[in-house]
Structures are given as structure tokens and as C-alpha cells.
Amino acid sequence: MDPIYLDYNATTPVDPAVVEELLPSLKEEFGNPSSNHPYGRSAKQVVDLARSRVASLLGCDPTEIVFTSGGTESNNHALIGTALAHRGRGNHIITSEIEHPAVLNPLRWLEGQGFSVTYLPVDGSGQVDPEAVRRAITDRTVLISIMHANNEVGTVQPIAAIGAIARERGILLHTDAAQSIGKIPARVDELQVDLLSIAGHKLYAPKGIGALFVRRGVQLDSYLHGAGHEGGRRAGTENVPYIAALGKAVELAALRLETEAGKVHSLRERFHDALIRLAGDVRLNGHSVDRLPNTLNVSFAGVVGADLLARLPEIAASTGSACHDGSGELSGVLKAMGVPREQGFGAVRFSLGRLTTVDEVDRAAELVAAKVKEIRAITGGTSRETRTGLSALASCAG
Incomplete structure (x- = not known):
């Protein structure tokens, strides 16, 4: 046995309904979503539907969703993209000591580029004190990144309270929601976040697909350079089958x-x-x-x-x-x-x-x-x- x-x-097994959703894009819907002919338009409809499904779960506009290769890319784009885009305003970032390596390692890389990072402690249950976040803010702080839920112990962070503090001070807030999406509610306005990362393989979609919520108006430095895919925010021809799969997985998560x-x-x-x-x-x-x-x-x-x-x-x-x-x-x-x-x-x-x-x-x-x-x-x-x-x-x- x-x-x-x-x-x-x-990781999670791929849900059978998710497999069924992606198969047509492997068999028939092979067009490039950027192509202006029936094959391309058909593929674009698949991508648009998936984008709407992800946006519906998060309570945001579809244009605020960027498809990525997974949670690691989403986190890297959110952290490095925000830091570089706002470098002229400040070079200080706040995070916690218990973040996933996909957050901690990009931040360590940024430290090598001249950024300063404050790593906040947690209590015995694994939670960050929102007031500790408030005390850590300086006039050079440009970003706060605190995970929604910890992958090892499952502790859920008080993101909404931290978000209120961030908004009060005009600072962007990112949350790594790889573990929480599909398990607990994660509405971006309720959480008061500006960026949120999703990993498909944590919610019954295949490995190699993810998404990043980027609130309208938030400026990010380009993570990948090339053509103007994903509204100019992520170059590279869209992975249509896996995007369709993520959309279906998110739809199932919302329903269940x-x-x-x-x-x-x-x-x-x-x-x-x-x-x-x-x-x-x-x-x-x-x-x-x-x-x-x-x-x-x-x-x-x-x-x-x-x-x-x-x-x-x-x-x-x-x-x-x-x-x-x-x-x-x-x-x-x-x-x-x-x-x-x-x-x-x-x-x-x-x-x-x-x-x-x-x-x-x-x-x-x-x-x-x-x-x-x-x-x-x-x-x-x-x-x-x-x-x-x-x-x-x-x-x-x-």
C-alpha cells in the first residue's frame, strides 16, 4: 500500500478536475495568447478566464493578477521589484524571522545591494506583534513583508492589523500566501495588502505555476525582461495549460x-x-x-x-x-x-x-x-x- x-x-496532488481543465490547452488550445487570430484569441480567453477566477478568490480586479512560475518567483518579483522601483525613496525593509527561504534569501540578496532589512522576532506561538512592526518603521522604510501563514507550524499572522499600520505610514505590504490560499480566506482588501504571492502546487494545481497580486498603482521593477506580457510586468509567453489549471484549482478552492x-x-x-x-x-x-x-x-x-x-x-x-x-x-x-x-x-x-x-x-x-x-x-x-x-x-x- x-x-x-x-x-x-x-505539495498537493493535482485535482482530477484541474487535469481536465488543462488538457484542452495541451491538445487543441495551442495558440499564443498574443497572436491576433482565432488560435491566439482562443488561448487568450483561457488565460482571461483563469485570471478572473484568481481575482475572484482574492477580491481584486483581474488586471491586478500577474501569472508567474510559482511562489518563489512571485516572492522574488514582489520583494526585489518593489525594492528596486522605490530605491530613490528608501532602502529599508521589514520582515519576520520565520519567513520561507523564498522570502529570506531574496532579502539577503537585497542586503548585498545596499538595502537594510529588519528581521522581527515572533512570540512562542510564532506570531509577529503588529506594534513591533510599527516600532521598526523608519523614514526609509519602503516595504513590509510578513507571511500570511507559516508553512511549518501553521500559525496565521495578524496581517490585517499590520496592513492598517502600513497604510497609515504609506508603506507597501507584501504577504506570502502560499500556504493560506485555499485553506483560509485571503481577501486582499480585508488583509490590506498591496502584494500577495500564490503557489499553485499548494492548492491542487501543478508545480511550476503561480500568481502575484499587484495592487493597481504599485510600481515594480521588471523581474524578467522581454516582450510586454502580463501587462508589461512579466515577460515570457504565457504557460496557457498551467494557467488554466491554476484558474480551475482556485475556482475549486473558492467553492470548497x-x-x-x-x-x-x-x-x-x-x-x-x-x-x-x-x-x-x-x-x-x-x-x-x-x-x-x-x-x-x-x-x-x-x-x-x-x-x-x-x-x-x-x-x-x-x-x-x-x-x-x-x-x-x-x-x-x-x-x-x-x-x-x-x-x-x-x-x-x-x-x-x-x-x-x-x-x-x-x-x-x-x-x-x-x-x-x-x-x-x-x-x-x-x-x-x-x-x-x-x-x-x-x-x-x-
């Missing part, structure tokens, strides 16, 4: 948002309760309430998370996203939250999704609990920090 998939924050959120929240709580009952000494990492409905990051006392997953081929989960280099370092997110090292090394991220079933979470809880007890019996509760070198971090993604 295939492993039980509990790693939806890393409330019901799916309720379903996965119920399954997550059932799973969490079962782990506590069957394994004992299970500690939650992340906010107890302001958290993505599908995300459960927990630590098992006396167990190294990577060791646990390596001994559980029946389950596909993750130890977090701060281990792309295969190192044994504590997750930067958990470190920023002040999670003790022993607890941090015991962390495992389980993330549920559209296809997760009651039977799967019940079976997964039994498998995890049995393996946790087995490891504790073998090690006698030896400090997990002293044993982190026993295995390389496994199943890292997202």
Missing part, C-alpha cells in the same frame, strides 16, 4: 473553502487527540487557535522527529522546511519561537488535505504512537539532542 500522505503543506476547512480541522483535531491518548507527552508547536486548519506540528518527548519518520515508511510527513540542506540544525522557525532544542528536534509536521480520510488519520495515529513507544523503550528516554547525528533529517519539504 502507498504511504498515508500527511504532507500537504509540502468553508467545507474543506471544517473537514480538515475536524480530522486534525481527531488525529491530535489520538496521538495524545496513544503516545503521551505530545507537545504542540504553533498557535493553539490562530493556525491553519490542516496543520499539526508536534514534538514527541524522547524521540527525534527525523528518526521517527525514518522508521515509519507507512507515513509521508515532514520534520519541517528548515532542512533543505540535509543538516541536523534545529528548524529556524522553531528556534525563533524559542522552542527548547530537545523539543524542537522531536518535532514532526503533519499536514492534512482534500483526500485525507478518517481511516487514514486513525491508522496514522496508531502507527506513530506504536513507533514512538518503541523508540522510547529502546533509548530509555535519552535526550534527543544528543542523538541528532544518528540519522539525517528526513522527509523535508514545503
Whole structure:
């Protein structure tokens, strides 16, 4: 049998309805959307429909949507494009310590170009204090970038409150919404954001497609130089099949948002309760309430998370996203939250999704609990920090 998939924050399977939506653009709708003939116009209609679907979910105008190759490009364009376009006004950017590498690394690159970046701390649940954002603003601040929801622990940030502060000071606000789109509401006016990044493969579309919301009037330096595609904001012939796929995925997300959120929240709580009952000494990492409905990051006392997953081929989960280099370092997110090292090394991220079933979470809880007890019996509760070198971090993604 295939492993039980509990790693939806890393990537999602492509929804069958999404596959059906993209197939015509691979088979028949092969025209270039920029071509002024029936083939081109037909392809343009596909792109326009997808753009309208994304705009509808976000509550914005279709002209404010730019299609990209994914969340990383969207973040790079938002951050570098904004910084370079507004360099004459200031060179200071504010972010948090727990952003995804697709935000942190572009910001580090900008630091090498003469920009100054303030990395705000988070509290023990992983949240940024909006007042800390206010205090960090200077007369040289041109951009604030705070993620909507954290990919490792699921904590949702107070973006609307931060947005109000940004608008009060006339500063642009970007949010990386790769993990939140399709799981919780993300209306750009309610969030008071000027830029918002989407990654298609996090919401049942293929990898290699994404979008960037750019509020009307916001100036961005061109990220790719070429012809005037995407309203002159992103050069390159549009990836029509995958754009169609993203549009369909977003449409499905909008239709199912409330019901799916309720379903996965119920399954997550059932799973969490079962782990506590069957394994004992299970500690939650992340906010107890302001958290993505599908995300459960927990630590098992006396167990190294990577060791646990390596001994559980029946389950596909993750130890977090701060281990792309295969190192044994504590997750930067958990470190920023002040999670003790022993607890941090015991962390495992389980993330549920559209296809997760009651039977799967019940079976997964039994498998995890049995393996946790087995490891504790073998090690006698030896400090997990002293044993982190026993295995390389496994199943890292997202």
C-alpha cells in the first residue's frame, strides 16, 4: 500500500478536475495568447478566464493578477521589484524571522545591494506583534513583508492589523500566501495588502505555476525582461495549460473553502487527540487557535522527529522546511519561537488535505504512537539532542 500522505503543506496532488481543465490547452488550445487570430484569441480567453477566477478568490480586479512560475518567483518579483522601483525613496525593509527561504534569501540578496532589512522576532506561538512592526518603521522604510501563514507550524499572522499600520505610514505590504490560499480566506482588501504571492502546487494545481497580486498603482521593477506580457510586468509567453489549471484549482478552492476547512480541522483535531491518548507527552508547536486548519506540528518527548519518520515508511510527513540542506540544525522557525532544542528536534509536521480520510488519520495515529513507544523503550528516554547525528533529517519539504 502507498504511504498515508500527511504532507500537504509540502505539495498537493493535482485535482482530477484541474487535469481536465488543462488538457484542452495541451491538445487543441495551442495558440499564443498574443497572436491576433482565432488560435491566439482562443488561448487568450483561457488565460482571461483563469485570471478572473484568481481575482475572484482574492477580491481584486483581474488586471491586478500577474501569472508567474510559482511562489518563489512571485516572492522574488514582489520583494526585489518593489525594492528596486522605490530605491530613490528608501532602502529599508521589514520582515519576520520565520519567513520561507523564498522570502529570506531574496532579502539577503537585497542586503548585498545596499538595502537594510529588519528581521522581527515572533512570540512562542510564532506570531509577529503588529506594534513591533510599527516600532521598526523608519523614514526609509519602503516595504513590509510578513507571511500570511507559516508553512511549518501553521500559525496565521495578524496581517490585517499590520496592513492598517502600513497604510497609515504609506508603506507597501507584501504577504506570502502560499500556504493560506485555499485553506483560509485571503481577501486582499480585508488583509490590506498591496502584494500577495500564490503557489499553485499548494492548492491542487501543478508545480511550476503561480500568481502575484499587484495592487493597481504599485510600481515594480521588471523581474524578467522581454516582450510586454502580463501587462508589461512579466515577460515570457504565457504557460496557457498551467494557467488554466491554476484558474480551475482556485475556482475549486473558492467553492470548497468553508467545507474543506471544517473537514480538515475536524480530522486534525481527531488525529491530535489520538496521538495524545496513544503516545503521551505530545507537545504542540504553533498557535493553539490562530493556525491553519490542516496543520499539526508536534514534538514527541524522547524521540527525534527525523528518526521517527525514518522508521515509519507507512507515513509521508515532514520534520519541517528548515532542512533543505540535509543538516541536523534545529528548524529556524522553531528556534525563533524559542522552542527548547530537545523539543524542537522531536518535532514532526503533519499536514492534512482534500483526500485525507478518517481511516487514514486513525491508522496514522496508531502507527506513530506504536513507533514512538518503541523508540522510547529502546533509548530509555535519552535526550534527543544528543542523538541528532544518528540519522539525517528526513522527509523535508514545503
